[in-house]
Amino acid sequence: MRFLLPDLVGDTLSGELSLRRALEGEIREEFSLWGFDEVLPAGLDLYDNYAFGSGARDQRDLLKSFDSQGRILALRPEFTAPLARLAATRLRDETPPLRLCYLGSAYRNPAEASAQKRAEFTQAGVELMGENDPRADAEVILLALRCLEKAGLPDCVLELGQVQFFQGLMEEAGLDAPAIQELRPLAEQKNSLAIELLLRERGLSGRVLERLMELPMLFGGGEVLERARRLSGSRRCMEALDNLEQVYGILCRSGWKDRVSIDLGLVRGLGYYTGVVFRGLAAGFGQPLLSGGRYDDLLAEYGRPMPATGFALGIEHLLSALKAQGAQEPEPSLDVLYAPLDEPMEETLKRCEQMRSKGLRVELYYAKDKEEAERRARSRGAQKLILGGEVAKTNG
Numbered sequence: 294m295r296f297l298l299p300d301l302v303g304d305t306l307s308g309e310l311s312l313r314r315a316l317e318g319e320i321r322e323e324f325s326l327w328g329f330d331e332v333l334p335a336g337l338d339l340y341d342n343y344a345f346g347s348g349a350r351d352q353r354d355l356l357k358s359f360d361s362q363g364r365i366l367a368l369r370p371e372f373t374a375p376l377a378r379l380a381a382t383r384l385r386d387e388t389p390p391l392r393l394c395y396l397g398s399a400y401r402n403p404a405e406a407s408a409q410k411r412a413e414f415t416q417a418g419v420e421l422m423g424e425n426d427p428r429a430d431a432e433v434i435l436l437a438l439r440c441l442e443k444a445g446l447p448d449c450v451l452e453l454g455q456v457q458f459f460q461g462l463m464e465e466a467g468l469d470a471p472a473i474q475e476l477r478p479l480a481e482q483k484n485s486l487a488i489e490l491l492l493r494e495r496g497l498s499g500r501v502l503e504r505l506m507e508l509p510m511l512f513g514g515g516e517v518l519e520r521a522r523r524l525s526g527s528r529r530c531m532e533a534l535d536n537l538e539q540v541y542g543i544l545c546r547s548g549w550k551d552r553v554s555i556d557l558g559l560v561r562g563l564g565y566y567t568g569v570v571f572r573g574l575a576a577g578f579g580q581p582l583l584s585g586g587r588y589d590d591l592l593a594e595y596g597r598p599m600p601a602t603g604f605a606l607g608i609e610h611l612l613s614a615l616k617a618q619g620a621q622e623p624e625p626s627l628d629v630l631y632a633p634l635d636e637p638m639e640e641t642l643k644r645c646e647q648m649r650s651k652g653l654r655v656e657l658y659y660a661k662d663k664e665e666a667e668r669r670a671r672s673r674g675a676q677k678l679i680l681g682g683e684v685a686k687t688n689g
Contacts, residue, residue, distance in 0.1 A: 301403065301412035308622035309612070313415075316611060317396055319443045320417050327436050329394035329419050334375035336398065340365035343374060346594035347565045356400045356412065368400035372605065373591070376420050381595035389423025389599055396608075411609060418585070418605035422592065425600035427536055430569045430587055431543035437573060437583055437604050438552055444611050445620065446575050449582065450552050452512070454559030454570045455537040456586075458521065461529035462508065466492075466501050476505075480558040483509040511557035514550075515541060521557055533568075540569050565591070573606070578614040582606055626674035628653040632666035634681040644682060 298304070305313065324331065340357060343350050356368040369375060372395045380391055396417040403410055419436060421429055434451060441449040459480070463473050472495050479487045485506065492502050504524045511517050518538050522531070537555070544553045559570055561584065570586030585604025592599045629648055633641040645655050656673065660666035663680055670678040670686065678686040 301410065303411070307625050311623045311625075312615070312620065313608065313612060316444055316615075317415075317417070317608065320440050320606075321394075321396060323436070323440050323443050324394040324396075324417075324419060327392075327419075327432075327439075329392045329421075331394050331396070332376065332379060333395060333397055334369065334372065334379055336369050336400075337366050338369060338375065340367040342378060343367050343370060347588075347590055354401050356402060369398075370401045371399055372397070372416055372418060373420060373588070373603065377422075377592050377595045377601075380422055380592060380599070381597035385597060390429075391422040391599075392419070393422070394419045415608035416605045417608060418583075418603060420601060420603035422601040423599045424602070425589065427539035427569075428543065430540045430602050431547075433585065433602050433604060434540070434544060434553070434569075434571055435547065435549065437571070437585065437606070438549060440606060441573055441575075441582065441611075445615055446582070446611070446618070449573050449575045450554060451571050451573050452554050452556040452559055453537060453541060454556055454561075454586075455533040455568065456560050456566050456570055457533035457568060458525075458530050458537070458557055459508070459560040461527045461533060462505060462525055464529065465525060465527055466497060466505060468495060468497075477560050480508050480560055483558060485509055509558045512555060514554060515545070517555045517557065537569060561586075569602075571604070575614045575618075577617050578610070580610055582610050582614060624674055626654075627656050627670075627676065629655040629677045629679060630658055630666065630670040630673055630675035631655055631679045632658050632660040632663075632669075632681070634660065634662075634666075636681040640682065644679075 321331065337358070340352075340355065343355060344352065350370055355370055358366045360366055376393050376395065379393070384391060394417075397415065398413060399416050400413055402412060419433065421433055434453070438449070438451060441447075468476070472491070475491055476488065479491065488509065489502070489506060492505055497505065507520075507524055511521050518534055518541075521534055525531075541553065541555060544550070559572065561570055561572075565588055566586040567589045568587035571584070572581040573583040575582055583604050583606035585602070587600070587602040589600040592601060631641065631645055641657070645657065648655050656675070658666060658669050660669060663685065666678060666680060667686070676688050677684060
C-alpha cells in the first residue's frame with residue numbers, strides 16, 4: 294500500500310506527456326508572439342498572501358504546510374495573485390503596462406461541486422497590467438481565442454459578460470450582499486424558477502421582479518445589449534453596457550463575430566472582477582476551458598494600484614476537449630535502435646553521437662543476438678535497426 298498516490302493526483306506517461314508538451318509549446322509561442330514575458334512565481338508561498346482582499350481563498354481550498362519558523366505556507370492555488378505580488382515587489386520599477394504570462398502547476402483541494410477534480414493541475418495565462426482601455430480587454434480576449442484555435446479547437450466560443458451591469462441591477466433592486474451571493478449562481482445556471490422564488494422571498498414584486506427575471510435570458514448577439522438597456526436607466530448599468538458594446542464591437546469587426554456571444558447572466562467572481570468577464574467553451578465538453586476578465590482593484594491591495602485584465606486556461610481541460618474530438622496520443626517511436634553486439638563501445642558511442650548530432654532519436658539496446666534486437670525494434674517502433682554498426686532493417 295505504500296506505493297499508492299494521494300487522492301486527486303496522477304502520473305503522466307510518455308504518450309500523454311508528448312501531447313501535453315506540444316500543446317504547451319503552441320500556447321507559449323502564442324503568448325510570446327503577442328509580446329508577453331513569461332514569469333514563474335514561487336510555488337510555495339506564505340498562506341497570508343492568499344488569505345486577504347478580493348482574491349482571498351477559503352483556507353479549505355489550499356494545500357498547506359509549515360516552515361522552520363512555524364509560519365503557515367500554501368502551495369500556489371493559482372497565478373494571478375502571485376503575479377500581482379511580483380508586480381508590486383520585484384517588478385515595481387518596471388514602467389507599466391506589464392505584459393506577463395505563465396505556464397505551470399497549481400495546487401488546490403477541489404470543492405465537491407468543482408469541475409476541477411485534481412489537486413494538482415496546470416494553468417497557462419496572461420495578465421495585462423496598467424491598461425484601462427476597452428481595446429486592452431478586446432486584445433486579451435482575442436489572444437484567448439487564438440490560443441484555443443492554435444491548440445486545435447477552432448470551433449470554441451467565448452461568452453462575454455459585464456459584472457457592473459449585474460451590480461447596477463442589484464443596487465436598483467435594493468438586494469443585500471447575502472441575496473446577491475445566492476442569486477449569482479442561479480443567474481449563471483439560468484434557473485428562472487429558483488430566481489423567482491428567491492426574489493419573492495426577499496419581498497420583490499412588480500416591475501422590479503420582472504426586470505430581474507429577464508437577466509438569465511440576456512444572452513445571444515449584439516441585440517442583447519439593446520434589450521438590456523430597456524431594463525435599467527441607472528448610470529452604472531449604462532456605462533457597463535457601453536463598455537461591453539465597445540469590446541464586443543472590436544471583436545466582431547476583427548472577424549470573430551461567429552466565435553463570441555454575450556451572456557449578461559455571466560457574473561462570476563463578484564468582488565474580484567470589475568468589468569468585462571469571459572469564458573471559453575467547446576462543443577461536447579461540459580466545462581469552461583478558460584476564464585478571465587478585468588480586475589482593476591487587486592493590485593492596489595498589494596500596494597501598487599493598477600488596472601488589469603487577463604485570463605487563465607486549464608491545460609488538463611484542453612487535453613480532455615482535444616481527446617473528446619478524437620486527438621490521439623502519439624505512440625513512442627525511435628529513429629534508430631542501435632544494438633552494439635560485439636562492436637567496441639567507443640565505436641558505438643561515436644556513431645550514435647554522429648546520428649544524434651543530426652537530430653535523430655537513437656536508443657542503445659544491449660541485445661544478446663539479432664532476434665532479441667529485432668523484437669525490441671518492433672516494440673519501440675524504430676525506423677531503423679543497426680546491429681554492430683551495420684544497418685539490419687529500415688522501416689517506412
